[in-house]
Amino acid sequence: MIYFENVSKIYNCNGSSDPCVALDSINLRIRPQEFISLAGPSGAGKSTLLKLLIGEEKPTEGKVMLDNQNLNLVSLKHLPEIRRKIGMVFQDFRLLANRTAYENVAFAMEAAGDSNKEIGQDVPQVLDVVGLADKRDYFPHQLSGGEKQRVAIARALVHRPSVILADEPTGNLDLLNTWDIIKLLLKINELGTTIILATHDRDIINNLSRRVITLDKGKLIRDEQKGRYIL
Amino acid sequence: MIRTNLLRIIKTGFQNFWRNSWLSAATISIIVLTLFVMTSLLLLNVITQSVVADLENKVDVSAYFNSESPENDILAIRQDLIKLSEVKSVEYVSKEEALKQFKERHKDNQTLLQSLDELDDNPLQASLNIKAQSAAQFETIAGFLEQSKYASLVDKVNYHQNREVIERVSNLASNIGRGGIIASLVLALMAIFITFNTVRLTMYNWKDEISVMRLVGASNWYIRGPFVVEGVIYGILAAMATLIILYPALYFVSPKITSFLPEVDLLYFFEVNIGQILMLLVGVGAVLGSLSSFIAIRRYLRV
The missing domain is CATH 3.30.70.3040 (Alpha-Beta Plaits)
Known part of the structure; x- marks a missing residue:
């Protein structure tokens, strides 16, 4: 369960006396196993919202709750524990360049201190789920964009997180790969993981017909079940 | 779990070292330079001290x-x-x-x-x-x-x-001593800064990777560990490389110095103290490498 309670995020803009408002009094409640699309143009505050959830940024006002834990109060030292409960997928994949697909996924488990036996079992399984079992020993530069994103999803998935946050995961992909990734996220959602998908891709949102939260200039302007992309 | 983590950190350190062999080679060569300067200063001190001692004896x-x-x-x-x-x-x-x-x-x-x-x-x-x-x-x-x-x-x-002669010798002795210490300190400091900056540039190269590691839930120690291990490897290899360069250099130079100053035999000094010199070089190299990594990585861990 995720709550946003009256959350605002204001950045200090260099050289400008007006503060930059990224998020303005957001109230939001996300139930387990939902599939949510976060819509809005660039600069609407979608990424900031996700950054608050993984503790990369702290809200200026209000509180963000994840599974009954107030994220404002988590120190830098304990952030890794929170991040192991959340899977994160980025537009630019953010894989470790000098590690193979297998090692990239295994890294998330190693960092959490899981045993070699568990890693040996789970990593091939997850790579199989995303359809990359045969490319486990490839380095990121040897993989296509779609394949890289699937490695990233496998890495997000391997902790068995309750939530996966995907920030424009298809932004760097062609149409075919885009739908592969969306289908993969839907499949993961069916297996019981909450998915929050931030995107400005009209086609994706209109075809999903799931809950859509629309942000514009930092404000939550629409929240509809089975929504469409309207601006 | 601590044991598993430690083994993983060490393994990753070695892996990073191999997979970035060019970067490793560049960093090592800078540390070699530092160690070379330091050993040369040490040997120079040996020369001046024995020359001064000899003068005082006369x-x-x-x-x-x-x-x-x-x-x-x-x-x-x-x-x-x-x-x-x-x-x-x-x-x-x-x-x-x-x-x-x-x-x-x-x-x-x-x-x-x-x-x-x-x-x-x-x-x-x-x-x-x-x-x-x-x-x-x-x-x-x-x-x-x-x-x-x-x-x-x-x-x-x-x-x-x-x-007059006696006073001049005694002045010379204390001046050489003081000047030697100051020159050594300045040169050593320069070498340390160069090494630190090289490692910092290496770390800059890693900053995106480090933030990714943070974002997928790695603790600071787990990220930092392999870099410190890598630093230690740099130090050890650099120390050995320095000795390998120094030995033949001394082999050729030492007899020439001895013909000028009969009381100085650098090669002999080097051979007799080789164990201590190696330990000193490895120690300085490893501390320099790992401490530089440790400090340089700090700013990228605040994600």
């Missing part, structure tokens, strides 16, 4: 005694001198000894020897040759010999004739 003060001074009294003064903490050694040269040395030194000069034979008496004086712990202490020793109770025995103390 300088002494002699006290000449009146011909009628009894040998027993002179030997008593010698005992008194030895008790002084400033005095390193005192050599007694009797009248006969002095004559023998004089004849030996001038054996080619027949005229001088003949005129010496003309004399019935031995014209040379008995003397004490005094060496001090350091050149600066001759003043005190000369003062001791000029006490009034010795006035009837001592004819002259040649400190005053040698004074």
Whole structure:
């Protein structure tokens, strides 16, 4: 369960006396196993919202709750524990360049201190789920964009997180790969993981017909079940 | 779990080292440069110290005694001198000894020897040759010999004739010592800054990776560990490379230095102390490499 309670995020803009408002009094409640699309143009505050959830940024006002834990109060030292409960997928994949697909996924488990036996079992399984079992020993530069994103999803998935946050995961992909990734996220959602998908891709949102939260200039302007992309 | 993590950290450190072999080679070569400068300074210190020690050894003060001074009294003064903490050694040269040395030194000069034979008496004086712990202490020793109770025995103390030379040597010794320390510190500091900056650039290269590691839930220690391990590997390899470069260099240079300054044998010094030098180099290299990584990575961990 995720709550946003009256959350605002204001950045200090260099050289400008007006503060930059990224998020303005957001109230939001996300139930387990939902599939949510976060819509809005660039600069609407979608990424900031996700950054608050993984503790990369702290809200200026209000509180963000994840599974009954107030994220404002988590120190830098304990952030890794929170991040192991959340899977994160980025537009630019953010894989470790000098590690193979297998090692990239295994890294998330190693960092959490899981045993070699568990890693040996789970990593091939997850790579199989995303359809990359045969490319486990490839380095990121040897993989296509779609394949890289699937490695990233496998890495997000391997902790068995309750939530996966995907920030424009298809932004760097062609149409075919885009739908592969969306289908993969839907499949993961069916297996019981909450998915929050931030995107400005009209086609994706209109075809999903799931809950859509629309942000514009930092404000939550629409929240509809089975929504469409309207601006 | 701690054991597993430690093994993973060490393994990753080695892996990073191999997979970025070019970057590793570049960093190691910079550390080699640092260590090379440091060892050269160490060897330079060995040279200057032995040159200064040799110069100080060559300088002494002699006290000449009146011909009628009894040998027993002179030997008593010698005992008194030895008790002084400033005095390193005192050599007694009797009248006969002095004559023998004089004849030996001038054996080619027949005229001088003949005129010496003309004399019935031995014209040379008995003397004490005094060496001090350091050149600066001759003043005190000369003062001791000029006490009034010795006035009837001592004819002259040649400190005053040698004074200028002695002072110059003693100034030189302390200047070389002080200058050497300052030069070493400055050069070592420069080398350390260069190494630190190289490692910092390496870390800059890693900053995106580090933030990814943070975002997928790695703790700071888990991220930092492999870099510190890598730093230690850099240090050890750089130390060995330095020794490998230094040995043949000394092999060729050392005999040339020895022909200038016979009392200095760098190669011998190097061979005798090779264990300690290696340990020093490995220690400095490893601390330099790992500490630089440790500090340089800090700013990228605040994600």
